[in-house]
Amino acid sequence: MLMKTGSQSLTEQLSARFAERIRSRLLAPGARLPSVRQCAQQQGVSVSTVVAAYDQLLAQGLVVAHKNRGFFVRDASFNAASAPAPQAPAAIKGVADSANPDAPSAWSTATWMAARQAPVDATALIRGMFHKVSNKPQPGMGVFPPEWLDTSFMPAAVRKVTSGSALRDFSLSYGEPMGDSGLRRALSQKLSVLNVHAGPEQIITSVGATHALDIVSRTLLRAGDCVMVEEPGWAVEFARLDALGMRILPVPRRADGPDLEVMARYCEAHAPKLFVSVSVFHNPTGYCLSPGSAHRVLQLANQHNFHIVEDDTYSHLAPDHATRLSALDGLQRTIYVSGFAKILAPGWRVGFMAAPPDLVQRLLDTKLLGTLTTPALLEKALAWCIDQGQLRRHAERIRTRLDAARARSVKLALAHGCSFAAEPAGLFGWVDTGVDTDALAQRMLDEGYLIAPGALFHAVRTPTTLMRINFATTQEAAFWKVFARLRDAML
Structure with missing residues (x-):
């Protein structure tokens, strides 16, 4: 949490926190920052502190403000303000509609360009592998913990x-x-x-x-x-x-x-x-x-x-x-x-x-x-x-360990009000949280956890309540308690 110190004001701390995430691409081009009131509530500060912090980000050229829409991470290569809203979800639905054989016409150029407006791009997870948000196990990572591979x-x-x-x-x-x-x-x-x-x-x-x-x-x-x-x-x-x-x-x-x-x-x-x-x-x-x-x-x-x-x-x-x-x-x-x-x-x-x-x-x-x-x-x-035969024996040990981890992780997820959109198998779980996981992801970052919101796994980003978890890194009750607290605050 932000704390008033002699060296840095609350405004400077909040601005620095967002700036660091933007520069490390944990907040990617096009990402929408929380509204002023939401941010104030999340961080336990006044509305005026958030306004001042966002003004600093504007002055640094890290974000842009759109009237009646909010603050967005700046993308120097693409003007998000002038782009049309993505139309892909309707196009995809049309393609899947067997009663509409003419639906899969080519997407418009504007739609393809709008598809680039991902609030968090794929590199956020990759960068998270190298730029650790904390020493806690990271549920959004796509790899086994190093100690498993030693x-x-x-x-x-x-x-x-x-x-x-x-x-x-x-x-x-x-x-x-x-x-x-x-x-x-x-x-x-x-x-x-x-x-x-x-x-x-x-x-x-x-x-x-x-x-x-x-x-x-x-x-x-x-x-x-x-x-x-x-x-x-x-x-x-x-x-x-x-x-x-x-x-x-x-x-x-x-x-x-x-x-x-x-x-x-x-x-x-x-x-x-x-x-x-x-x-x-x-x-x-x-x-x-x-x-x-x-x-x-x-x-x-x-x-x-x-x-x-x-x-x-x-x-x-x-x-x-x-x-x-x-x-x-x-x-x-x-x-x-x-x-x-x-x-x-x-x-x-x-x-x-x-x-x-x-x-x-x-x-x-x-x-x-x-x-x-x-x-x-x-x-x-x-x-x-x-x-x-070393690789074969090693893989057998990993599979046995993963089976046990999956059982623990599934039990914790269900106990904390989640459901699974697919039968748990392999390394990853496809979990329904009941809330917008893009918004949840930013709240979880404040607690030191990088999660993988479901919108990351779609060609054109649309809000979803799903997230992907790594069974090997979600075995601790501490993560699920933080998750449930933040999730419940959004309901």
Whole structure:
């Protein structure tokens, strides 16, 4: 809470608090600040103190004021005041309405521009990984706590592959363009357990799974191309495709898979070039694809000539028999992407893609233009971890620990008046709070908690009562007590 001191007035403290959040992008361009009265009530200060603090932010050029609307974080690249209100929710509803076959016409330029008015952009969560809001467990984070990933075999793997003259040899050469051959062989064997059959010559390593997704996008797409993406979906993917100039077509994600009727309408109206999907432990819902839906998606891909990127980032947490598009398709129209940052070594940044033979060289060219090669030392160390069975045993321990954490977190969420919009599974829970989670997120920041409001997971931001929680970081009753107190104050 703000406290009057000799060195800083309440006005200066409040202004500095908002300024720090804006500069660190925990409040992103377009974000609306609380109303003067709301802020005064939340911070326990007078209305005049808030007015003076907002005036300081205006003077610093960090916010803009819109008559009868409030104060907004300034975006130097886009004039939020002149933009029309986003129309996407109605457009999406129209696409999903089977009685309205003409609905999926192209969104207007104004609507696409308005889609950029996200009050909190995807980078807020990423920056939160590096700019800690407090030492408390963070429910909005998309990763396991560091103590869960601490192992003894990873340092041993590095020592193993750098013994003798190996370190010198690694350092004085670029390594193999497609990635370490030993790692690609190990990945080929690992994928075969999932019934994804890809030879080492079809596998290209990358600097994490996100880099692999970026390589695919830059290879197959050009600015203005239409891309189907599941909604709700991974906030970073929406932001990344938007930054590349793609036209995002949000496909509602259901328990058994994407809304096939919406996909079919998009295919007829927009001829999309790509579909991005998380088949197993979908983020943020935890849904897993059914075989029937998978077959229909592949039929649409063949009929309408688009590729599918299957992001299997959470494969290490899922059963081997889970339905994967790449297994059913045999890597004909699918490109399989995964990595090891979530389960093993975030700092190693090792990811990969398995692709159809006719796309391998094009994807490799894009990789070479962006990064030349990837670090051979870490790839060889990872190959050793896989070959020795260390990764498999580590993943089993993580799954057991996550199951226990999920049970505790679900019990606490239900006890504090929440419900689940999807059956709890995997790392994330899709929780209905009963209040606007955008507004709740700002209140939670004051208490040292960064949450992931549900609007982040939509192509065009609209108010929602949902939020995504990380089961590994929401096991403490202290968080849920703060959450319930602030939530109740908003009801």
